Amino acid sequence: MSNTTAPEPILAGRMTVTRRWQTGLILVGIALLVVGAITLLNDVAPKDYIGIAIWFLGALVIHDGIASFVIFGVIVVMRRASRKIPLAVIAIIQGALAIGAIFFVIVVPAILKKDIGSANTSILPLDYGLNLVSFYAGLAVVTAAAIAAYLVLARRQNARPSSSQN
């Protein structure tokens, strides 16, 4: 009897603590949103609001409408490929593709801006295009090495007699 009744006050106590934290966080959140809204109204010119709204809309369209479907496609292709290729190899390739995509997002704007021109030569001074190609080459080598290492280890593990045979 005591086993079934004892946890209830503890659970109720936890819920109360959680509820208090939730209330506090929501109040802090609302206060910060109000500060953000006031700052936006006070410091940002009204003519800029449309531009900000376009950026917000663009971010959602790119994320929800484009990137998510591209990633969905990649996931499906990779999952299908896993019928013939070991799952760990697929995971390594997926990881390499994700890292490559993240660097693409960060470095390509630098390449484009440098191509357009900078205010002075100390801004974007590096050869970002060449560096990105070099990085991708390094990533490909590391990925291939990781796959090779996995396959060798997997083969050795398969070749090893199981403990039940010893």
Place this chain on the structure above:
Amino acid sequence: MLLKWQIQRLLHQTQHSLASPSRNPRATVVIGRLLGIAFLICFATGTYSHFIQEPLPGMVFLTRPIWLYQVSQGIHITAGIICFPLLFAKLYTVFPGLFQSPPVRSFPHFLERASIALFVASSLVQITIGLLNTYQWYALFPFAFRQTHYALSFVIIGSLAIHIAVKLPIISRYWLKRDAVTADGEIAGHEVVDDPAAPDELQRLTGKRQYAGVTGRIFQWIDSSPAPRPQTSRRGFFATVAVASAALVTLTAGQSFRVFDATNLFGARKNDVGPQGLPVNRTAKRAKVLETATSADWRLTVSNGESTKVFSYDDLRAMTQYEVVLPIACVEGWSQYATWQGPRLKDLIAAVGAEPSSTVRLTSLEQDSSYAQTTMQPEFVRDDLTLIALDLEGEPLDIDHGYPARAIAPARPGVLQTKWLSTLEVMS
């Protein structure tokens, strides 16, 4: 009505196809924690940078350690860059939620999804404009960057607090690994959408089977693929996030921290690149000071109420010269140490009878800049390391570095180290 059930079936099948062991509440909590920390670091360092540029009355700032602003802003930019893989990873772990069906269950559910949309959009916009600002790609912004970036920081942290509040039961449930992962490596209490046949309202109404039609066959094709092994998938996911974050730090942080200079392949700036081996933000040409700064008539006027003294370049050189090693640390995150020589600011204002603990307004010759006039608080003015620099690395300042005279003070943003000085006014 059928369209509704068709959409519901499509969303459900999509959600089912995206089910993966790496997308689970524990992964969301682990990545969310890191992203939350990165956001808070950006918020704290960004707020510090904001207030040191626009102090509220009574605010006093530390002048030591001399690298305080350099490190603070370097961390701001580096943490902002790391937010890319962390935010993408966080969105990846909750990816199937994008296709939940029905999309909206109730008004509170609508509010929750709307607040998440605001949070996601503001986060993506914030880190993107932050990155593009380091590339000085202002033409892409149909708004004022600094003010928008500052206002959005409150929106993001406010949305983050509300998001944490809403998800708190899940966060606390999966906070610790021992509570979240069972002995056999499964995520406790997490059920993957493993039934592609549900919901079957469309089938009940029309008799049309789940795998009928083009989309049905596509999903059947997907579903016939083997499901990934939980531990392989999870380890692969976390390894990818860790490698991406570590690689980004290694290959970009050299713009802020000399220790990474050798591996700086993608930073927006590079140490030792620029006039006199130091990067520049605004050139003399852009500031339209090429003539005024090099004129033989150039004078530095120092005033304190009715008392005014005019210094020629030679007068400044005739004063006691000091040498300091201080970083020039830009709000865009890049920084570099340099050796500066010149008279102390407090010696100059002493010549017009002002106390060292005075507030000084510095005016530049530059045109069309909101930083042509800056204010230096007493803690910086009285500091022994604060100079009106005439030399950089043993040579007269390059014109792009502020020739004939510029301010240099410890732990202060580069944008306030006013170049091409024309007047110093003691304000209090």
